[in-house]
Amino acid sequence: MSGTATRPATAAPASPAATPHPSFGGFVAAAAAAGRLVVQPRMGFADPALMRHGLSRTRRAVATTVGTLTIDSYTRVGDLAGARAALDEGARLNGYPIASHPAAVTRDLLDGVRDASFPVQVRHGSSRPEAIIRAAAAAGLDATEGGPVSYCLPYGRTPLARSVDNWARACELLAELAPAPRRPHLETFGGCMLGQLCPPGLLVAISLLEAVFFVRHGIRSVSLSYAQQTHPGQDAEAVRALRRLAREFLPADVDRHVVLYAYMGVFPHTERGATRLLEDSAQLAVRAGAQRLIVKTTAEAHRIPSVRENVRALETAAAASSLAGRPVAGPEPEEADGEVYREARALVEAVLELSDDPGRALRAAFARGVLDVPFCLHPDNAGRSRSFLDPAGRLRWSDTGAMPVVPYASPTGRTPLTSDGLLRALYAVADRYDGPDGPPARARPARERDAVTAASPS
Numbered sequence: 001m002s003g004t005a006t007r008p009a010t011a012a013p014a015s016p017a018a019t020p021h022p023s024f025g026g027f028v029a030a031a032a033a034a035g036r037l038v039v040q041p042r043m044g045f046a047d048p049a050l051m052r053h054g055l056s057r058t059r060r061a062v063a064t065t066v067g068t069l070t071i072d073s074y075t076r077v078g079d080l081a082g083a084r085a086a087l088d089e090g091a092r093l094n095g096y097p098i099a100s101h102p103a104a105v106t107r108d109l110l111d112g113v114r115d116a117s118f119p120v121q122v123r124h125g126s127s128r129p130e131a132i133i134r135a136a137a138a139a140g141l142d143a144t145e146g147g148p149v150s151y152c153l154p155y156g157r158t159p160l161a162r163s164v165d166n167w168a169r170a171c172e173l174l175a176e177l178a179p180a181p182r183r184p185h186l187e188t189f190g191g192c193m194l195g196q197l198c199p200p201g202l203l204v205a206i207s208l209l210e211a212v213f214f215v216r217h218g219i220r221s222v223s224l225s226y227a228q229q230t231h232p233g234q235d236a237e238a239v240r241a242l243r244r245l246a247r248e249f250l251p252a253d254v255d256r257h258v259v260l261y262a263y264m265g266v267f268p269h270t271e272r273g274a275t276r277l278l279e280d281s282a283q284l285a286v287r288a289g290a291q292r293l294i295v296k297t298t299a300e301a302h303r304i305p306s307v308r309e310n311v312r313a314l315e316t317a318a319a320a321s322s323l324a325g326r327p328v329a330g331p332e333p334e335e336a337d338g339e340v341y342r343e344a345r346a347l348v349e350a351v352l353e354l355s356d357d358p359g360r361a362l363r364a365a366f367a368r369g370v371l372d373v374p375f376c377l378h379p380d381n382a383g384r385s386r387s388f389l390d391p392a393g394r395l396r397w398s399d400t401g402a403m404p405v406v407p408y409a410s411p412t413g414r415t416p417l418t419s420d421g422l423l424r425a426l427y428a429v430a431d432r433y434d435g436p437d438g439p440p441a442r443a444r445p446a447r448e449r450d451a452v453t454a455a456s457p458s
Contacts, residue, residue, distance in 0.1 A: 022119040024143035024185040025221035025255040027066065032257070032291040036064040037282065037321040039293050041310040042123065044070025044095030046087065048109045051096050054307045055110075059118045061311045063318030066292070067113070067120035069141070070095045076126045077156070094304070098122065099135040106139035119143060121187070127151050127158040129170045133177070142178035145187035145223075146170075147210035149362060149371075153378040154194050160366055160380040164359040171217035183221045186214045187259060191226035191242065193373050196265030197425055199387050199395045200229060200238035201343030201405060206371065208245045208348055211256070213358040221255040223292065228263045228281055230429055231394040234340065239288035241341035245348065260290035262317075266430045267300040273433035274298040278313060279320035286324035293317055301430070343405045347371065350404045369402030388417045389425045 031038050041058055045051045055067045072095035074083035083097040098106060114120045121143040122136045129146055136144060152163035171186065178184040190206035207224045214222050224242050228235055239258055246256050262281035268274045275298060285293045297305040297313040305313075350370050355361040365371040369382035376383065384401030396408035398417060417425075 022114065022116045023183050023221070024066065024119040024121060025183060025223070025257065027116070027119050028223070028257050028291050029255065031064050037286055037293055037318070038066055038291060039063050039282070039295055039314045039317045039321070040066050040121070041068055041295055041314060042070055043068050043307070043310055044072065044123075046072060046093035046095070046097060048096075048101065048105050050307075052109045052113060054310070055113045055118075055120065057307050057311050058314065059113060061314045061318075063314045065118070065314055067118060069098060069120060069122045069136075071122065071124035071126070071132060072097045075099050075132060076124055078126070078128045078131065080131060095124075098139070099131045101135075103135065103138035106135070106141075110139065110141075114140075121145065121185070125151055125155060125189075127156060127163040128166050130166065130173060133170050133174050137174070137177035142174065142182055142184035143187075144174070144185075145189055145225075147188045147190050147206075148213060148359065149206055149210060149366075150189035150193060153366075153373055153376050153381055157379065160378075161363050164363055167213070168217050168359055171214055171219050175218035183255065184219060185221040185223065185255075186219045187223040188214065188225055191224065192261055192264060194376060195227055196229070196263075197387050197389075197395065198229075198374060199343075199397055200226070200234055200241075200340045202347065202371070202373065202403075203227065203229075204238055204242045204245065204340060204344035205347035205351070207242060208249060208344070209351055209358065209362060211246065212249060212352075213362065215250060215254055216358050220253070222250070223257050223259045225259050225261060226290070227261040228284065229395055230389060230425075231392065232280065232284055234394045235284055236288040237338045237340045238344075239284075239290050241338065241344055243289050244341060245344060249348065257291040258289065259292040259294060260285040260288070261294045262296040263429055264296075266427055267296060268430045268433040269301045270434045271298045273430070273435065274300065275316060277429070277433045278316055282317040282320040283324040286321050293321070346404045370404065372401045372403055386417060388421070389428060393428065 028038050043054045045054060058065050058067050072083060072093040074086060075097050080099050083100040086093055087097060087100055120141060122141055123145055124132050126132055148164040148167035152158050152160055174184045188207050188210035190210040191203045193203060193206060203226060211222045211224050224246055226239055226242055242258055250256060262278055268277055278295060282293055295313040295317050297309040299305040299309050351361050351365040354364040366380050369384060372382040372385040374385045374387045382401050384399060386399040387395055388398045390396050398407055400407050
């Protein structure tokens with residue numbers, strides 16, 4: 001395996017040992033400057049000993065890694081009593097209940113694992129993140145993720161206005177609880193709306209708008225997300241558009257990077273197909289200029305992955321990234337305005353024209369249909385937009401409602417998206433990577449639930 005995949009002896013140009021509070025954004029920037037892609041698992045366990053084991057194994061992986069504390073579903077929805085009861089009963093939770101464990105327990109879990117060469121991020125999926133942020137800060141953590149739109153519309157029925165208010169308080173609270181010289185970090189989940197079949201222009205726009213929202217509310221270190229979709233060329237264009245728009249719309253002194261998510265839709269069922277998809281995700285991240293990659297494992301289509309499977313995925317991604325060259329550390333040369341950039345910029349400008357306050361602008365944009373997520377059933381989403389896969393595998397708009405973008409004009413005429421066409425689109429990536437070794441077509445109905453659940457938060 002190439003040496004570019006291994007953890008550096010020091011993760012920052014200055015002495016990491018002199019940094020009392022690890023900087024998440026600073027670590028990623030230093031890794032990119034040294035030619036390394038940062039890879040990260042989505043991992044969370046209720047038992048502190050198992051969670052510590054998972055973090056320790058992530059740290060020791062042959063890769064440049066950051067750690068993850070993924071939070072359980074009870075805590076995500078604010079049911080702290082339910083999380084506490086589950087712990088008392090010994091029930092198996094799907095994540096770490098950070099607001100139910102005493103802060104001392106979480107600090108002990110992190111002691112000797114988290115430091116300047118291994119920062120840890122809290123991932124949660126909550127439209128009401130205040131308790132999570134308070135608990136994280138009490139344990140010494142100051143990196144998390146989410147957003148007022150991206151942790152509201154796809155995953156629940158919290159009114160968007162309430163989520164916007166909750167996230168404004170959360171940003172300000174995080175900045176208050178981790179004051180200078182610490183630099184708390186927030187990653188927008190906006191580039192992952194529904195995980196699949198959302199044209200890249202909208203993903204890029206929402207990711208950028210949530211980052212603008214974070215900065216307005218006191219956060220000076222952000223990452224902008226984008227979820228890998230169906231066409232590598234379109235995905236590369238989207239990552240580059242996101243980098244460019246961040247440069248154009250965020251203050252120059254705001255630390256920022258782009259994080260790519262390995263495909264979040266229906267994952268290949270074969271180990272060979274899943275491995276190939278992850279390798280392509282890592283190489284896409286490097287070629288397009290993302291500095292961090294959220295990995296998926298070969299177990300994704302079947303069950304929650306083990307620590308061992310997560311570590312294997314991290315090392316696979318690191319090895320694949322080393323074959324693609326060096327991650328982009330600085331600004332890229334200006335390039336011609338591509339389709340994704342033009343569409344995303346039109347959406348961003350239309351939203352920001354609605355109000356000087358980005359939170360009010362987001363609320364107004366969804367109320368007027370200026371932003372409209374396809375296939376999203378949330379009451380605050382207009383629900384007039386629709387997407388489809390064109391013959392080349394690129395995601396296009398068939399209907400755009402009131403958004404300031406135009407539907408794709410197909411040379412062969414417009415074809416309505418039928419239920420069978422929707423299923424083909426949902427399974428397109430998995431079927432392509434599984435190839436001849438994949439499940440037969442007749443097995444597809446038994447997997448339909450995968451298409452519904454594949455895009456889980458965080």
